[in-house]
Amino acid sequence: MLTQSGIKLAVHLMTNQFGNVVAKVFENILRRGPLTFQLIVRFTELTPQQVKRSLLVLIQHNCVQAFSLEQQDGLEDGPKANTQYMALFSNVLHRLRFSKFLKIVSGEFDAECKELFEGLLQHGRLTLKQMVEREKSSKREGICEDIVQENLLKLLAARYVERCPTHEPVLAAPVKDETTAKKRGAKSAKRNEESETIEQRVLEAAAPMEAQRFSIIMYTGSNVSRETSTNASSSMSVGGKRKPDPLELDRESAAEEEEVLLRANFEEFMRRLRHKACIENVRTRLDDGASIVLRAMLEATRSLEKKVPLSLNTIFEEVMKSEEGRGMTLDRVRASLVQLGCSSSARGTDESYSIDLKKIVELAKNDEVESIVLKRYGRDAYKMFRLLSKTGCLVETNKISDTTFVEKKDAPMILYKMWNDEYLQMEKLTVTGARQSKLLLWKVNKPCLQEHVLDELFHAALNLSQRVAYEREKGKELINLPADKQVMSLEERRNRQRSVTFVLESSLRELDEALMLFHDFEEPSLLKLDDL
Structure with a gap:
């Protein structure tokens, strides 16, 4: 859901991070939709060199995705591909959540893993070689290539880091409709729907194979030393097909593997934040027991996004794993499942329950609006x-x-x-x-109201972001004032700036909780069935 205030917020974030030129290129792509290089140059009135540098920065930081769209009216030897650039609005908003992402990583791993992940957030995309060089160039002692590799393996296994998508996927040209006039009318009615899903189509085409997405071959020099895959232990599922071995896929292209780009996996972080928000909403709206059971269900499997059933025994075993849940009886767990509105089914003596997270998100939205x-x-x-x-x-x-x-x-x-x-x-x-x-x-009218509230949230976030930027700039100006014009001491000015900035940034983080609820938690990528 893209509103005018949302566009202004995204452009402001880009201006703060990368300057006016890059922000101007991004704004034109965001407002006009996917554009070719020539159209970007024309609309922005910048030089081709400026546009090229800006696009490289935006792609590096995962804010723009290039793709090729085949044109049916191409040359005689077949359709020609036309490169276009698409703005990734959600990825820009995620820049507000980098501190949340770092907090999640630091809560599970040590400071070295956090430092490695922070480098990915700062630089957007890095190869393993670049990560090693970055860590070696830091002032910390005792950092070696093996430590960097081990930390990267942990982040890959947790799905916090993933391979970057294909640089320029090719989308097949839409098939021309040659049917009756009635169907042609239906075609025109579907144009808005197609334009809404173009981002999803491009991202699906660019996504690496699941067997490769969270796997990488580690190197010492030019020799293969270690290989990891989060799917290694689960590549064979009951009734499923065997997934390709990443080592077999990459053995013939070892040189190319060294240049594999990695980035933070925003999707996984948003899923974790989504689950956390649902658990907190249930705790507030119902009680602690219901929140414990919901957390247990989400821990048992991440395939619950579309009502995948779990047996009562499986849920109870998962509840018992937590310290808070050890005092709950089977009847108490069953009562909490009823409280949560879980749909139940029975096969023989087995009870199974499934949860609809989308419904919980909707209830949380209602609570926020009220x-x-x-x-x-x-x-x-x-x-x-x-x-x-x-x-x-x-x-x-x-x-x-x-x-x-x-x-x-x-x-x-x-x-x-x-x-x-x-x-x-x-x-x-x-x-x-x-x-x-x-x-x-x-x-x-809930759909219209939620869109209006989202626009108000974007507007409030924009105001807060601008105020934070203003206070920082004001602090620099006060520090650079001549000594005879300074009213407060340097230490007093710094303390004041820290306190003001802290309050504003805390308010922005709290506001972002509501932003995620109305914008990010409804994205299709978070509602997929195969979360595993």
Whole structure:
């Protein structure tokens, strides 16, 4: 869901990180959709050299993906490929979450792993050789190639690092529709849908084979010394096909393997953050027992994104693994599953349950919107909004007032204020009879409201980001002032800047929690069935 405030936020982040020229190139691609090199030069009015350098920076930092689209009206010897560049809006937003990603890594691994991963976040993409050179050039002593390799193996096994996608995948040209006029009409109705899924198509085409995505061959000089794959122990699944051995795939191209680019796997981090948000929402909305059971189900398998069932015994065994869950009985686990709204099925004596995370995310969105309404409009507005949200249909003003016990004179003003801010929809109904009268009907349109709230969140994040940048720039100017014009000491100015920046950055991190809820947790990549 891309809004105007979202575009401005992304452009601001790019300007802060890489300067105006790179941001201008990115903004044109983001606003206009995939563009060829020639069109980027034309729209930005920059030189080809500036555009080329900007694209290299954006690709290096995973903010733009190049792809080729075959054109059917090409040369006589077949269709020609046309290289285009597509902006990756979500990857730009992830730059707000780098501190969250580092916190997850530091919570599982030591400082050396964190340092290695931080280098990937800073540089976007690195080869193993570049990682080794970067660590050797650091001031820390005792760092050797073997340590870097071992740390990289840990990050690959945890799926925090992955191979970079193909530099320029080729998408097949769309087949021209030669059917009836009725089908041609249907074709035009599907254009918006196709434009919405172009990013998904490109990313799927660019993604490396699953057998290679989290595997790499380690080298000492030119000899193969070690090979890792997160699929090594699970390449043979029951009823499944044997996956290719990465060592066999790469044996004939050892020289090319040394140049494999690696990057942070944003998808895995967002999945972890998504699960964490769902667990916290369940803890707040239900109780600790339900959150423990949900965490156990997510730990047992990551294939629950689309209601994959787990047996009750498997869930109970996973609950027992945690310290908090050891005090729970089987009946308590079963009761928590009912609380969570898990769908159940039985085969003989075996009970199985499945959870719908999408439903939990939707409930968390509702809670967030209601919280905004409560803080912005007060308790009476909160009660009326909650009633309309649960009802889901048009309700007349007096009925809302009677049901929520809000004064009849206050209810229309509060409802009108929420409607004016696009939190409610209003319809006027004219009633004819002995005396003609007009009734006002109100409802909550959740899809439209969520898009509006997302735009407000983007706008708030933009304001906070700009304020952080302003405070940092202001701090530099104060430090560089002549001594006779300085009111505070250098230490006092630095302390003030640290405290102000800390508060702003903390607020931005909290706001980003809501941003992820309304934007990132609904992405198709997080709703795939095969999470393993």
